[in-house]
Amino acid sequence: MTAAAFDAPLRRRSRLGRKVRIAAGVFACVVFLFPVFWMVLSSFKEQRDIFTVPPTLFFTPTLETYISYMQRADISRRLINTVIVAAGSGLLSIVAGAMAGYALARIKLRGAGTIGVIILLSRGVPPIALAVPMFLVARSLGVTDMHITLILAYCTFLIPYVMWLMRGFFLALPKELEESAMIDGCSRFGAFFKIIVPISMPGLLSTMIFSMILAWEELLFALVLTNRYASTIPVAIAGIAGDTVNGANWGALTAVGTITVIPVVVFALLVQKWLIQGLADGATKG
Amino acid sequence: MGTVAIRSVRKTYGQLEVIHGVSIDIADGEFVALVGPSGCGKSTLLRMIAGLEEITGGEIAIGGRVVNDVVPKDRDIAMVFQNYALYPHMNVRDNMGFALRQRRLPRAEIDARVADAARILGLEQLLDRKPRALSGGQRQRVAMGRAIVRQPNVFLFDEPLSNLDAKLRVQMRSELKELHQRLGVTTVYVTHDQIEAMTLADRVVVMNGGIVEQMGPPLDLYDRPKSLFVAAFIGSPPMNFLEGIVDRDETLVLDDGSRLSLPMPVRGKARVTVGIRPEHLALAAIGWPAVVSVIEPTGSETQITARMGDHVIRVLIRGRTEVRPGETIHLEARAEDVHVFDTGSGRRLTAEALEGADR
Secondary structure, three states: OOOHHHHHHHHHHOHHHHHHHHHHHHHHHHHHHHHHHHHHHHHOOOHHHOOOOOOOOOOOOOOHHHHHHHHHOOHHHHHHHHHHHHHHHHHHHHHHHHHHHHHHHHOOOOOHHHHHHHHHHHHHOOHHHHHHHHHHHHHHHOOOOOHHHHHHHHHHHHHHHHHHHHHHHHHOOOOHHHHHHHHOOOOHHHHHHHHHHHHOHHHHHHHHHHHHHHHHHOOHHHHHHOOOOOOOHHHHHHHHHOOOOOOOOHHHHHHHHHHHHHHHHHHHHHHHHHHHOOOOOOOOOO | OOOEEEEEEEEEEOOEEEEEEEEEEEOOOOEEEEEOOOOOOHHHHHHHHHOOOOOOEEEEEEOOEEOOOOOHHHOOEEEEOOOOOOOOOOOHHHHHHHHHHHOOOOHHHHHHHHHHHHHHHOOHHHOOOOHHHOOHHHHHHHHHHHHHOOOOOEEEEEOOOOOOOHHHHHHHHHHHHHHHHHHOOEEEEEEOOHHHHHHHOOEEEEEEOOEEEEEEOHHHHHHOOOEHHHHHHOOOOOOEEEEEEEEOOOEEEEOOOOEEEOOOOOOOOOEEEEEEOHHHOEEEEEEEEEEEEEEEEOOOEEEEEEEEOOEEEEEEEEOOOOOOOOOEEEEEOOHHHOEEEEOOOOEEOOOHHHHHOOO
């Protein structure tokens, strides 16, 4: 690289800046990770040890709260519900959102920009303003407390999100790839599925996982649209935290919280791995 | 049959017309280069032949069939893009065979055709590699291979060599010419490099601002440019231009007052531009005086840069010279090598303009 010669003095000058940035990064990590650390630690404590002053750092870990709560609040069924809803809305939004994003990125359509902006603006509506109308619609259709209702509700904010992320992704791909495919015998759809989708896999998968994480953690719509059969983990956590009869059970909260966070962490790590991979590497001159 | 007929083709984007009625007839097996500065419409025209841009007006026929409303895949063409557009998730073999698989050809035939193209282009060792593991020149070859295996009626090239370094570009240029002579497939080749156009094409189409300035065999364009634009665009080092007023038929009065006698009469035009190619100027005992500023010997020839009044003149002579910077030299040119243009319209005024027109 010819740029190396120019980089050297720059790099030397920013060495101090680099240290400052690292320190700031470490500080931010500590601030953000400490509650998680506290939660995981507390979930293995006995109830009486959670609020001791000074906090006990060394103790005999126990799975008691996990075991008891898994049975009591029907956590396993809610976990399954959450998986169904997160996977369902993640898949549906990636299929619809990616195709919409592709259309916005490539198809010359009068007013395409306006359509895109309007769809994006719909994300600006506060969810709470939509939750009640959605509930009324769901009730009159007789579909409250069903997985599909929650999945469709989540798609209202996931599809615009996927659409805009994927639009940017597709815009970065050379359009000659599809043109070449179309000359080689594909229709526009064929070029999309045979060329664009395979090379966009890293972007598609990471976007889908982001969507699934958003759906996984969603509380408001789940609270309004479900009550027993299809209700999800965040609703259960809210129930524990807001238990006015017995008071908040902190042991249970931390245990369920930990269970909820694990898949998110795993997914986030997966996304990071994919994002690092090259995207359309080697398609063009390079 | 791989004929291409372009008839009064126009292209507009909204209110803006970028191609203003272009007509070109391309014979079967002919190699035609579209050349011009960026924005002249050459790539747009090529993309219209390919079906990647809609045709606003006029029509394009390939092999006698009007293709205005035919999708790209049904036009029986193959195109090589400037950035090659190789499919990054497929290896070389699959890249080259993609179009054939799309047409559901038998596996054995696909393999045979890919192997054949790979042999022609020297890609046999690379068939299992992904595009990212190839050098620029190799990618360029794969892109050509992808076009060859199709055995199309027409090849379309959109500046295929401009991403290569200078040495590789020259090498690929002669490979391309050899390939065309061997396959004999009608080829439309877009480039902004006039040397590429001149060396490769049977016929060169010079475009400027959405119109065809001139088309014809490369040397016709070189010898008898119909306009100032073509005269300036074709040839390297470029043609010398002297601008002034014609006085008494055979005398050109430059703006700085110096008078040059022309080797032929120029009929009643007030303001003209005289063009002479550097190699058509010769040192003489008497003639137009000029003061030498730079001497650049390359061994086989010598380029002299000299000042003639306010004008800078380049002279290219065979062999070597004793002339030194600061000396005054005298230059002459044969009448047939002097091109006279109307400065206002840019059109050629000399008699050959009429003969050389519209070939």
